[in-house]
Amino acid sequence: MKKPVLGVTLLALAGLAAAQSSVTLFGIADARVAIGRGSIADRNQLASGGANTSRLGVRGVEDLGGGMSASFWLEAGLNMDDGQGSPTNANNQASGIGAAAAGRQGLVFNRRSTVSLSSGWGELRAGRDYMPQYWNLYFADPFGNVGVGLPMPATYTFLTGFTSPAGNSGVYASNTVSYFTPGNLGGFFGHVQYYFGENPQNGAATEDDGSGGGLRVGYASGPIYAAVATGRTNYAAGDTRQSNAVATYDFGIAKVGAQISRDKNGPLTGKGWLLGGWMPVGAGQILASYSRYETTATGNPEGKKLALGYIHHLSKRTALYTTWARLKNSGGAALALNGAATAPNTSSTGLDLGIRHSF
Template sequence: MKKHKMALLGVPLLALSATASAQGSVTLYGVLDTLVAVGQGSLTDRTQLTHSGNTTTRIGVRGVEDLGGGWSAGFVLEGGILTDNGAGMASNANNQAGAPSLGAAQGLTFNRRSTLSLFSPWGELRLGRDYVPSYSNMNTFDSFGNAGVGTAIMALLGVTSSTPAGIRASNSIAYHLPAGTLGGLYGNAMIAWGENAQGTPNEDDGDYQGVRLGWAQGPWNVAFATGKLKQLGNDSRPRNYGFTYNFGTVTYALGFADERLGGIKGKGIQTGVEWRVGVGQVRASYGSYKRETGLEPETRKLAVGYVHNLSKRTAVYTTFAHVSNKGGAGYALNGSTTAANQSSRGLDIGLRHAF
């Protein structure tokens, strides 16, 4: 009798499973990117096998369910991987200092994105951990996609980039405008909480608000983003804007950053091109970033690279970059070290595969 009851119970469960399968889908995806990175500085050089030279390594799962009437629900869970040693990347729970470094090795976490969404004809409501609007915007104007030795210098040295919510925010609620229905207008707004107890000195620490607004039509893409992260006596206020223009086989990008961390101001500029040649892409960029404090340290960076697509999912690539420093700056590439006001060079040679 027990066997028959279990069999009868399994019939509606199988029917329910088949219905769910018909209405939704779940996809496993990822990118593996491993490279040899060489850095040369005036003090020390370094050669290492590392990750994310062309595209940030990741593994993720996403799903969507059609609810009818133009409504749907979906989720994304995405974690970073250090492909040179197999470890996962650390996350940040409350948008505050003291959390593990986002580059630190540990067990797999969904540090890149962990969101649940509700879609409607009026846009998307997205809950969880995700990119902040200002970082998403900065990616638009970087011809190297903020990956590898070619990454925009204003992203690497920005006074707000290294803050706990300079790239992503946890505990966030965001609204995204519906895509493709507003004549090219797009954007999103986000709020997030540090989730500290009320009535304490750090009550607002880790609270974030940000917004992005853009317009993409034909060859043009123009956008602006700003935000504010509350920290104890040291609030962070990122702001960036710029545009891209697609000439056909060549895309030109220009971006600016104007930001503040406490009493420190920083300004940056980034310009670059991507030229699609056959199965490959030639990339080049030039940028500078200056902190308006003391001697006003400034770093300038030139990068050139080539990506050769072996297939739709696999590519080999190389990037060379050179930085020069002044005003007491001493930024160096690919783990090397250089003295103040000296230069540094870096070279990436890597392999990328997406699935």
């Protein structure tokens, strides 16, 4: 989308405020100096999203009466280091990536573009949205699946395409229809989703590519959060499946969490786990995690990762942060941090120094 068109679009959305109960413009600006060290090559760069993914969004809700409401949510990912937008995918397949190079297609609402209808029976939502099987990975990770501290399951998934052989990121799905249970079930909750690949139904082996769904159920009350999730995306070359379980407990002086995951991509299987913690300290918070991930590829490649971080809050909206991580490869794995390159079965270290501002 060209900049003038985007500007007109945002102004038009803001102009809807008169017809809505509320319309909110929101976002996060997060930039970091990202340092990576590996046995083959080091890398220093200015990057985006070390504590949270940078984004720009607008959302609104209208009260329809009788306990019913309608709402919309449009959220675009962006890169603070160069101003480029984040890529999207039209049909959860390689054919939906588009001709433009990632980051150069303009600002698009890749993170979320949904319309919803809610009442006492729950919420019905349609559009591009998070996959249920991703949510658990986010809630259990002290680093929120971003920056140099993201855990080994996320590292392997996002950097090697383990669960995304055909364009599905494992985070978002396009063309979704979802149902969320109401919030008055005594702490229990559920989320079910189906998404369309939108291929011609002509009997071809690929007619179901990009279609699939997921389910998440759990309990959240007081200091306890626990949930399980599973999902599958269909591809003729081999379905991708993601399943995980997480639990966190907040002791007040500290919060701890654990996660286990199992992924399958055709004949290839991956297994991982994570232990993490959050500890408030004065105006800041200490973060820590240790994670491991292994696949059934030749040699059983495995990564082990330790991450330590600190966030210092200058205000409710602005924070400084730093994260250090070290990753050790075995079984032929050669993962590296912050854009560095390292040889198989060697280690890599990374450091983030950043600032985050939310509005």
